[in-house]
Amino acid sequence: MSETIRDSHARRYRILGDALAVAVYLFLLAPILVTIPMAFGSTNALSFPPTSYSLDLFRIFFSSPSWLEPLFQSIEVALGATMVVMLTGVPAGYWIARHEFVGKALITGIIMSPIVIPTVVTGLGLYLYFSYLRINSTTLSLVLGHVAYTLPYVILMIMAGVHKLDRNLEFGAELMGAGLIRMFLTVVVPQLVPSLVSAALFAFLLSFDEVIISWFLTGSNTVTLPVRMFSALEWEVSPVIAAVSTFLTAVSLVVCIVAIRLKKWTPVDA
Numbered sequence: 001m002s003e004t005i006r007d008s009h010a011r012r013y014r015i016l017g018d019a020l021a022v023a024v025y026l027f028l029l030a031p032i033l034v035t036i037p038m039a040f041g042s043t044n045a046l047s048f049p050p051t052s053y054s055l056d057l058f059r060i061f062f063s064s065p066s067w068l069e070p071l072f073q074s075i076e077v078a079l080g081a082t083m084v085v086m087l088t089g090v091p092a093g094y095w096i097a098r099h100e101f102v103g104k105a106l107i108t109g110i111i112m113s114p115i116v117i118p119t120v121v122t123g124l125g126l127y128l129y130f131s132y133l134r135i136n137s138t139t140l141s142l143v144l145g146h147v148a149y150t151l152p153y154v155i156l157m158i159m160a161g162v163h164k165l166d167r168n169l170e171f172g173a174e175l176m177g178a179g180l181i182r183m184f185l186t187v188v189v190p191q192l193v194p195s196l197v198s199a200a201l202f203a204f205l206l207s208f209d210e211v212i213i214s215w216f217l218t219g220s221n222t223v224t225l226p227v228r229m230f231s232a233l234e235w236e237v238s239p240v241i242a243a244v245s246t247f248l249t250a251v252s253l254v255v256c257i258v259a260i261r262l263k264k265w266t267p268v269d270a
Contacts, residue, residue: 032249039246041239057243067240070228077139077214077224078207081146085154085203088147090196093158094188098167112152122149123216130217137219145217146207153206154199161195162188198259205255209248 039057041050061067096108114122126145130136165188173183189196211226218227225244232238 035242035245036249038239039242041242057240058247060240061243061247064240067225067228067244070223070225073139073222074208074225077142077146078204080139080143081150081207082200082204084143084147085151086196086200089151089154089199089203090158090189090192091184093155094162094184096155097159097162098170111155114149115152119149119212123213126213127216136217137222139222141217142214142222142224145213146210149210149213150203150206154203157195157199157202158192161192165191201255201259205252208251 037049040053040055041057092111096104123145126141126148127136130141130144135141169187169191170183173187178186209226211224211230214224214227215230218224223231225248229241229244232241
């Protein structure tokens with residue numbers, strides 16, 4: 001009898017937990033579920049649900065220089081930042097994960113500090129620093145600012161990937177006479193391919209969607225897409241915003257799907 005009562009209570013708690021999880025997911029997805037239909041509405045005004053459906057807002061987005069130039073600027077900055085953080089973050093993450101050295105905790109804390117420091121503080125600091133160097137409002141300043149923002153995440157992902165590798169393979173390569181660089185390129189990197197691609201995609205997405213740091217560092221000729229969206233919301237409510245938001249959502253979804261797929265892939269499966 002007691003077991004039946006316990007099973008009944010467990011079933012009720014499970015149903016309650018599932019209902020709560022569904023409610024939370026719906027709350028989080030509500031903005032997306034509202035925005036996407038609006039992106040296929042008319043060009044006159046934002047309305048939900050749309051009175052008519054068309055692709056006019058997407059046509060305006062992909063044909064208007066005022067939107068395309070920020071889009072290309074965001075892609076350029078994201079690609080540049082991703083390249084830099086991969087070239088610096090991959091060896092840094094491997095070295096931190098595999099070696100012990102004096103001041104490791106301090107150096108690691110400094111590298112990871114952008115994760116815990118408010119983004120607006122980081123943006124203001126970068127703005128003052130780059131203004132002193134006279135490179136503010138340039139593509140270079142945007143790339144460097146996004147590197148500072150995305151580098152900790154890349155290092156964390158690489159460190160997590162390195163901890164899963166078989167250290168004996170690296171010892172074997174060193175015993176066979178391979179130098180550190182050769183061992184890293186021929187033994188470590190092939191095993192890290194899923195982590196490398198996931199880190200690159202995540203860094204690109206973070207940089208592509210970043211708005212606060214970009215707002216501090218952008219200039220009249222280096223406006224990124226998120227900053228353009230923010231400005232449009234500040235000064236006008238253009239229906240094209242819904243199409244741009246849907247486009248960014250689609251890009252984020254594709255990156256997430258690829259990253260999840262890569263987590264299930266290993267060099268042995270390839």
